[in-house]
Amino acid sequence: MAGDPSPDLGEVLRQLAQVVGQYEAECSFTDGHDRWSLYRAALDTPAALPLLFDAVSLEPDGPLASGVVGDVLERVPEDEREQWVQLLPPGVRDFSARRARELGVLASLEQGGMPSDAVGEIIDGWSDWLQLRAVRAASDKEVLHVVSQKGRTEAIRRAATEARQRR
Structure with a gap:
């Protein structure tokens, strides 16, 4: 990603960092690796999921957003998975859409x-x-x-x- 994240994304990331106990000085929101680390921490913090949803909806790096959604799909109820998949740009949506369907198959097998x-x-x-x-x-x-x-x-x-x- 070139340049700074959008101002809206920057604000959401700052809020997300606070919720997961990180501080802005510890990471650069312009660096995809730091955003990935923040997103991973948010996955382990249930209270952070609404902010994570907002951040992914604004994330300019499609593959990064896809990786987050791929991980979050196993952590949210089945009826919420499609909302997460639809956050992704069409060019990177296929993997997560398939994973959401596969998780439905797994639930059926488990039951x-x-x-x-x-x-x-x-x-x-x-x-x-x-x-x-x-x-x-x-x-x-x-x-x-x-x-x-x-x-x-x-x-x-x-x-x-x-x-x-x-x-």
Whole structure:
């Protein structure tokens, strides 16, 4: 990013830094690495999420904003995920949109709401990340069997086989 952040972003960042216990003198808001550090601290501070939302909406560095949203999606309720995804510029939105959908799939697997035949039909479209997380999330042995047979990599298939044997 070249130049200073917008005045509105600067004010939001100052407020965010106060909420997470950082001080402006400790970081330069013009530096993306410092903003990333501030955003990471805000992720661990539930009271900071509204300010983090505002900061991400003003963040001029699309990949940086995308990284923050990717992390926040696992920390917010499912019904709030789309709001976070829509903060992102269209050019960097795809990853977070996919991650939000994948988290919905994981929730369904954890609740036993996705039968093994449905998993068998759609697993080829899942990312490696989702396939590995599905091994941990699924309690249904038949779902684990499908993943052990159709997982994309040997590591995924082996993890599913081992998880199935433990359950």
